[in-house]
Amino acid sequence: MAYDKSIPFSFLKDGVFYFERRIPRDVQHHYDTQKIAYSLRTRSAMVAASRARRAADQLDEYWYHLRIKDTALPGKHRLRIAARNQSHPPSKTLNETVNLSEAVGIYLRLKGKGRPATFKRAAERSCGYVIDICGDKDLQAYTKADANRFRDSLIERGLSGSSITRVFGTVRSVVNFGASELGVTMANPFGNVYFDRQADVKDRVPLPxxxxxxxxxxxxxxxxxxxxxxxxxxxxxxxxxxxxxxxxxxxxxxxxxxxxxxxxxxxxxxxxxxxxxxxxxxxxxxxxxxxxxxxxxxxxxxxxxxxxxxxxxxxxxxxxxxxxxxxxxxxxxxxxxxxxxxxxxxxxxxxxxxxxxxxxxxxxxxxxxxxxxxxxxxxxxxxxxxxx
Known part of the structure; x- marks a missing residue:
């Protein structure tokens, strides 16, 4: 394993470049590891540099949102006072609110018992894709436009129709389960999203x-x-x-x-x-x-x-x-x-x-x-x- 200082956040192994970056301490409690590492799938230093920089920028942006989320909202106490002074209850109470990342946690805690590690990885990976593209929103804040943008990003990644079907199926399950647990009735924007389910799908062939x-x-x-x-x-x-x-x-x-x-x-x-x-x-x-x-x-x-x-x-x-x-x-x-x-x-x-x-x-x-x-x-x- 060799490090190339000209290419940030990367190392070279067997001729292939890998991305590697340590998770800052102040957001580490959101992860189950201390660093992120994965293959950049290229032997080209120029391509690796571009992909590593893009990944680093995405992480910086996401970590910024995590830090904001963990910080108390200025004037939050005044919002509580205003709510108590209203003659009618707010249309959306605190226990009716959950972000997608929180919904994943609820889903895995209640449905993940006794399930294989692949079950957890599929939920975290699929919903992580949504968060990367559309942000970590309240479940009811996602729109059909978000779902379509998410679909387009999966197609751009080169995923086959069957892989996109699996990803959307997992996201739908998490959103439906989170909404059900909160007693919220909503139309799942990740349902009935059109894409070619047969695109790049290769049939498994039996051995003669x-x-x-x-x-x-x-x-x-x-x-x-x-x-x-x-x-x-x-x-x-x-x-x-x-x-x-x-x-x-x-x-x-x-x-x-x-x-x-x-x-x-x-x-x-x-x-x-x-x-x-x-x-x-x-x-x-x-x-x-x-x-x-x-x-x-x-x-x-x-x-x-x-x-x-x-x-x-x-x-x-x-x-x-x-x-x-x-x-x-x-x-x-x-x-x-x-x-x-x-x-x-x-x-x-x-x-x-x-x-x-x-x-x-x-x-x-x-x-x-x-x-x-x-x-x-x-x-x-x-x-x-x-x-x-």
Whole structure:
């Protein structure tokens, strides 16, 4: 890591410039860190200087607003006196007022319990974008013009239609929840904002059968923990995070149906309630399970490499494994393609869709699907054997 004094608030790492700035003490209580650092996504010193200066200016402006917010309003006591002297109550009392940043805090405090860290990050990031563009206003002060300006800024950032949809969905939820908690009835300006939801959206592509077999063959040839993770996902359809966060005790081989127990852990929560399931081990996944349990190290984790902190580092796993697979797989294929392939492979043997959903942990529509315990392991195992 090298610092270049000619480019303010930045450092160079592996040829890429990064922005870095310490948070002033007087506004540090608004943050959960002491500094802000992120990639400027450029190797050009000229571009890095421009982006770093722009980011520094935006922070200075935002910190100014935070300081003003934390400072008592001159003459505020006179406003209280004036309110008491009115013959009728003010149209908007103090408990009916909340800024967007405060609404995020309420939202996370009440709805964020037991949710993964990504839930908090999505709320803070999405609403942070709004604050950057439109300011940290009272919820009822935002207008349709603000929402449209926010949309335009996301498009200028180069976000795809699906990413913009997710950001707007989070902002709408925070605003609706904040207004509901305060008992305020309002039209959410971030609802019904038009944009092309299909812009730059790339379909996820399943792996062709011959490519899938080639990848599995390479996994067995190299035979290390990275390739075990790929092979495990390939014949179970597990999400990468589900597989990376497994304990060794989640792998059961000494039973009539060898299987993996997918359950929530403090270091890796499940995406949905239906994600909790048992998946039979067949083909490459059965081979991996035996290789993992044959290891004599002391770690309780199936993949210790990605569980060295309080949270499973599935992003690191995704980056490393996608990089390794890239020369072998078609364009737009990735680790997530194994889940798409699993559905197609089960369709090819005419597996009923509700069994497919139980194997992959997908949500099945209909009230009746919530009754009972689902299909026995032996039934799921029979269908999985057909595809290997």
């Amino acid at each position: 059968d011959d490519v899938l077999r080639k990848v599995q063959s390479e996994c067995k040839r190299i035979d290390d923990d990275l390739r075990w993770l790929v092979a495990l996902v390939s014949d179970t359809g597990l999400r990468l995070a589900e597989a990376a966060g497994l304990l060794r005790e989640d792998i059961i081989l000494d039973d009539q149906v060898p299987r993996i127990v997918v359950r929530g852990h403090p270091w890796r929560r499940l995406k949905t309630p239906t994600s909790a399931r048992e998946v039979p081990l067949v083909g490459a996944s059965f081979w991996v399970a035996k290789r993992i349990l044959a290891q004599t190290d002391a770690s309780p984790f199936a993949f210790p490499r990605y569980n060295k902190s309080e949270e499973t580092n599935s992003n690191s796993a995704s980056a490393a494994l996608n990089k390794w697979m890239k020369p072998m797989v078609p364009e737009r294929c990735s680790m997530h393609s194994f889940r798409h392939s699993m559905r197609d492979r089960l369709r090819a043997v005419e597996c009923p869709s509700d069994i497919v959903d139980q194997i992959g942990g997908w949500q099945t529509e209909g009230v009746g699907q919530t009754y009972g315990r689902g299909y026995p392991l032996s039934v799921k195992a029979n269908w999985l054997r057909r595809i290997v």
